[in-house]
Amino acid sequence: MFTKGRLCRRQILAAGFALVTGMVVAQAPHQAEAADKLRVGFAPEPYPPFWSKDAAGTWTGFEVDLIAAIMKQMGRDYELVPIAWDGIIPALNENKIDVIFNSMGITPERQQAVDFSDKYYETAIVFVGPKSDKIDISKDGLKGKIVGVQTATAQQNWVQKNYGDVVEIKAYEQQDQVNADLAAGRIDLDLADSIALIQGFLTTAQGKDFEVKGDPIVDPTSGANIGAAVRKGDPLKDEISAAIKAIRADGVYKTINDKYFNFDIYGK
Known part of the structure; x- marks a missing residue:
């Protein structure tokens, strides 16, 4: 996020x-x-x-x-x-x-x-993806996936550093654009602030078919x-x-x- x-x-x-x-x-x-x-x-x-x-x-x-x-x-x-x-x-x-x-x-x-x-x-950051897709949040599990992030965020920097060699990163001006493209199936995963996703996006009609993938992420570079x-x-x-x-x-x-x-x- x-x-x-x-x-x-x-x-x-x-x-x-x-x-x-x-x-x-x-x-x-x-x-x-x-x-x-x-x-x-x-x-x-x-x-x-x-x-x-x-x-x-x-x-x-x-x-x-x-x-x-x-x-x-x-x-x-x-x-x-x-x-x-x-x-x-x-x-x-x-x-x-x-x-x-x-x-x-x-x-x-x-x-x-x-x-x-x-x-x-x-806060932590989390990956969110479709409930129907059993994604493994590892380098092997994410290989070839498209991850959406808001541009100029700690999340963008974190995913680039940790997964940039195996995923395609798609950056958006606003977080709601990331959420919308996830709902439309244009990206595989949304990476953002855990509170905004869990208490925001996942509680909406748009987010009802999605869930957190893997554990919340907290480290010095994730902007916790x-x-x-x-x-x-x-x-x-x-x-x-x-x-x-x-x-x-x-x-x-x-x-x-x-x-x-x-x-x-x-x-x-």
Whole structure:
């Protein structure tokens, strides 16, 4: 499930208008005039239960609620800035946004480009395939298979490193495109975040004929720990980490967690 990588300061326009700078469209759910408002970058695509749009077109989900709680704890106003996933880290480093909150796994490669807060949840990655196909998740078992992943993600890097010599890897701009091609039979396996697949795709009508293949995968390169990304050296990293710790301690995190999950997504 990942690449998911992610110029000037934004100009403040009259309320009700959107700002377009290159590929970046800024939508402010809060008042757009605040000069010290944090610009929170996210990829504007469905990623339930973390990001979904309701009937009114408003973003909802675990990360949406968590961002609001963290910013409240920090005493900071903010706006959500939608950016294509594969450009989100460049947008951060080009000062188009201040922080990325978008289920971004902490990997050694990404840590060369950005700093991360402490984790705010953890997850494994899994292969999902048809129930009717008894696929063995080994090099021999996957030989010749087509594996779908979202581009610029830790999952893409992981499967390339571990199975790239035996499988065909097909990369997509958005995770729901991977799911759709799996359902249509155009790929053999979908590799993505375990929570998004198990509590998202597999619970839908589209995913009813599919199942997890093999065991969940967790290693340092699979992006198991999820954190907020900021520019190198930005003290915002420590401010966010302190806020995560505070809402874990006072029960706010648990309230949000229990709204979406029947287990502690934070992990150990």
